[in-house]
Amino acid sequence: MNKTLNKAFQVAVSILFWFLVWVVASYRVNNAFLLPSPVKTLRATWELLKTSDFWLIAFNTLGRIFLGIFIATLIGIVVAIATSKVTFFDTLLSPAMSAVKATPVASFAFLAVLFIGHDVLPIFITALLVLPIIWTNVSAGIKGVSKEHKEVAKVYQFSKTKMLTKLYVPSVLPYFLAACRSAIGLAWKAGVAAEVLCPPRRAIGTELYNAKNYLDTEKLFAVTLLTIIFSIILEKLLIYLISKLPIKSNVSSTEVRA
Numbered sequence: 001m002n003k004t005l006n007k008a009f010q011v012a013v014s015i016l017f018w019f020l021v022w023v024v025a026s027y028r029v030n031n032a033f034l035l036p037s038p039v040k041t042l043r044a045t046w047e048l049l050k051t052s053d054f055w056l057i058a059f060n061t062l063g064r065i066f067l068g069i070f071i072a073t074l075i076g077i078v079v080a081i082a083t084s085k086v087t088f089f090d091t092l093l094s095p096a097m098s099a100v101k102a103t104p105v106a107s108f109a110f111l112a113v114l115f116i117g118h119d120v121l122p123i124f125i126t127a128l129l130v131l132p133i134i135w136t137n138v139s140a141g142i143k144g145v146s147k148e149h150k151e152v153a154k155v156y157q158f159s160k161t162k163m164l165t166k167l168y169v170p171s172v173l174p175y176f177l178a179a180c181r182s183a184i185g186l187a188w189k190a191g192v193a194a195e196v197l198c199p200p201r202r203a204i205g206t207e208l209y210n211a212k213n214y215l216d217t218e219k220l221f222a223v224t225l226l227t228i229i230f231s232i233i234l235e236k237l238l239i240y241l242i243s244k245l246p247i248k249s250n251v252s253s254t255e256v257r258a
Helices: 002-029 038-049 052-085 087-102 105-112 121-143 147-155 160-197 204-213 217-243
Strands: none
Touching (some): 038 052, 052 087, 052 204, 105 121, 121 160, 160 204
């Protein structure tokens, strides 16, 4: 309890510190067009939250991003299994994955929009950028299964299902959790950036694009603030749900039951 209270206190102090920095900076700039005050930003944020239209916009963006993450997760797991079993596949796909990680979102967005619609583009960009993270981490988890455990499983003639649930899933899960922590933040950035570059209908990125065009700095800050909050909440929620999966630790070489 003391550790929890101490952590909460530190977080509260940190938030208060940066809030005061914002207050001082806005006071020094003294220009709401360049840097609106926290009060004006929070007022604009509240006005957005009161409208059902904004919640529809937020859910649209959320749906696109989660669909992209889901697609990337499925493909990433399949590719990780294939590259772990066949070295040639790893050699073949590694350059492509490295290129994806190094290429700016804008380049992918402007090229992909020539072939797919604006509404589908954020899904594609999100999946494309999350895929290397899932693949790399799941591959590391698969390779992390020790030879000793594999030998024990062979001796006791584990079925494929038991091999999966007792060896590979427990080994992959910590790596998968790490991938989720990295992927969710990146997915939000990539998805919203794709929406800003190629605005679809009813999207957070479109709201940012319109706020910039109409020089509505308060709304720009408000939408950005809500985007950050949504990202943090969803990351914590998803990590919590995954961590609660009933997965036991790796099978022990001295405690194996066929």
